[in-house]
Amino acid sequence: MKDDLVKIRVADIYLDESIYPRENIDHKRINIFVENLRDEFLFDPIEVQLYPGKKGRYRILDGAHRWSACKKAGQIEINAIVKTLYKIDPLLYAAKMAIGPRQLTEVETKNTARRAFNANPKLTSSEIGKSIGRSRQTVDSYIADLRATNLLALGLKVFHLNQLGIPQERIAKRLDVLQQTISSYLQEMPEMAFLVNSDLAKGYTVPQVAQKHGWPEPLVWSQSLKSKGDQTRFKELNWALKPWDVWDFNDGDKRFGDARPNRMPAQVIAHILYFFSKPGDLVFDPMAGGGVCPDTCLAMERRCWSLDMDDRPDTRPEIEPWHWDLEGKWENLPIMNAKKKPDLIIWEPPRFDIAEKGDGKRDISGLSKTEYLRFFEKFFFFLKKISKKKTRLGFIFTDFRDYENCPADQEDPNQAILIDAYCKVLKTTGWKLTHIIQTPLSSERFSAELTTPMQKKRILGVTSRYVLILKGV
Ligand SMILES: C[S@@+](CC[C@H](N)C(=O)[O-])C[C@H]1O[C@@H](n2cnc3c(N)ncnc32)[C@H](O)[C@@H]1O
Structure with missing residues (x-):
């Protein structure tokens, strides 16, 4: 679909922090923009997308400072391009747009990578890297701990569904991974169960073991x-x-x-x-x-x-x-x-x-x-x-x-x-x-x-x- 250039009411636009890559808004920059507006300077249109679940509202992809300045200057409408992002993570898109005018700081870049991965663990390091202007290796180092936790969580889900007798091909479909991945996780199951069972044998209670290993309590009961x-x-x-x-x-x-x-x-x-x-x-x-x-x-x-x-x-x-x-x-x-x-x-x-x-x-x-x-x-x-x-x-x-x-x-x-x-x-x-x-x-x-x-x-x-x-x- 073609992106549309339209005039949108400033009040219908929101800054959604979950897709905003910067730590703070720069108030000095906003004040300069307000001055520019008074001098009738014409800004490039901002970029927005329809706000998911909020009819008639938009969230900012690019141009938070321009939008804030318009708000502060009391403008009713702003020129905006309404983007349709097909299979593109909005946070990463916003980060990419932010690279030009004022670089993201190192902390902002790292946080953006981690937030994007948390929102969609299927993103590869090079996909994230391309958006934030960093190498695949750098992104790997940003998200190594998250990736390990994620693999553990996936293993636990495989174990859970397997305990309930759900066939492998349905587990693969449900967890959106290859059936081969499921088989390799299933090989690790005795080890996962062993760690939990040895804590139970030591006399820890089911809730204690559940908390320690991050397992759902009913799954620990299934072992106990x-x-x-x-x-x-x-x-x-x-x-x-x-x-x-x-x-x-x-x-x-x-x-x-x-x-x-x-x-x-x-x-x-x-x-x-x-x-x-x-x-x-x-x-x-x-x-x-x-x-x-x-x-x-x-x-x-x-x-x-x-x-x-x-x-x-x-x-x-x-x-x-x-x-x-x-x-x-x-x-x-x-x-x-x-x-x-x-x-x-x-x-x-x-x-x-x-x-x-x-x-x-x-x-x-x-x-x-x-x-x-x-x-x-x-x-x-x-x-x-x-x-x-x-x-x-x-x-x-x-x-x-x-x-x-x-x-x-x-x-x-x-x-x-x-x-x-x-x-x-x-x-x-x-x-x-x-x-x-x-x-x-x-x-x-x-x-x-x-x-x-x-x-x-x-x-x-x-x-x-x-x-x-x-x-x-
Ligand atoms: C009374 S609850 C079941 C409670 C459940 N036994 C439990 O342990 O919490 C009924 C469920 O039926 C689901 N439901 C209602 N209409 C449905 C439909 N047409 N197709 C699938 N699920 C439906 C609802 O989402 C709801 O979760």
Whole structure:
């Protein structure tokens, strides 16, 4: 695309420090520019790009001092070229533009190289060098420590995904590296595990070892509990094992999954795993969210393939990105063409909520009630298709009633989605219900300020959450 020369409102332009290569703005230089403006001197246009995520705004690539002077002189508009940078790092582009008029200092050059590498570790030293006017060797020396840390972090991700039984070609795709690189990392895995295990053997606790080695805690649990019996795992994790059909736990276990409101207690997942799978089994978690299921699978030594539309390659590399589009074809999902079929599916969809109608095209909680149930029908059929005869499905959901500000006897039942609606859909999709397990939400969210008016107005809230266990018919 051709870059455009336009007039832009000075107030719509921003100095984004994350792509600014200098340490400071030179105020003397700005004052000289202000004088020049008063003498009606015409500056070269500044260069900007559209500010990612901020509609109608621009960030400066070149000309921070000219822009500051215009602002100070009270100019409304400034001449600017709107650049489209295709596959070019904006910080490095800004650094390259800064080389001409006033050289970057040595500290600024080094910092720019390090910031660019941190933002994109795939940049080579010569690519960085070309932008900041330094040799490849100099850039190597600037970033040697970062590169070493980066390799270690990559090794840890490979280890993590491998522990969950994700095949090598998918690990390579997810981490955007060659499959050969994955194989060479896998050879180093016994060494990585040895260092962690020897600290555990010395009596350090799992959190201490996790902190020392920079490992996620569930990954350390996977080492600490390796080859132990399931009951021993429960004991060592300090979880009570409840051999009946009400699994009530007041709080999510902070060691497993991301901190989110209403985080699923890892104990619920561990109970499903305990009763309906065995070590080494493959679990499929199609909407993995905060990752409680893959984390718990690590501690319980189950393999786990998980997906979510929310892509977090740095913090949750094990959750592969995938959007379940109501109108889309899912048969081509690469994960599903794998020879291996899941032994257990654990599906916790987002809760239906009429108050949250929004972009229904993406998150299914934004669908209308009819479409939401249509999605479930399509999804259960699909899960059946990718299952084997013995596969179990653990379906976790919360009842929905539109109870807020509404006395119980005036609620509109047409707005509600209760357990019977899901059972009806399940019946038509080839699944047979074997267990109904209650695992209520914590009632602690109904604080004293909430309960008093609810009691007074005869409002009946919802804490019902269930795990339905199903097998194919
Ligand atoms: C209730 S959360 C799952 C929580 C998860 N079990 C955990 O441990 O945190 C539901 C997840 O479904 C995902 N989701 C919703 N609609 C989706 C869609 N159409 N395709 C893929 N993921 C979707 C959301 O991003 C959200 O993370």
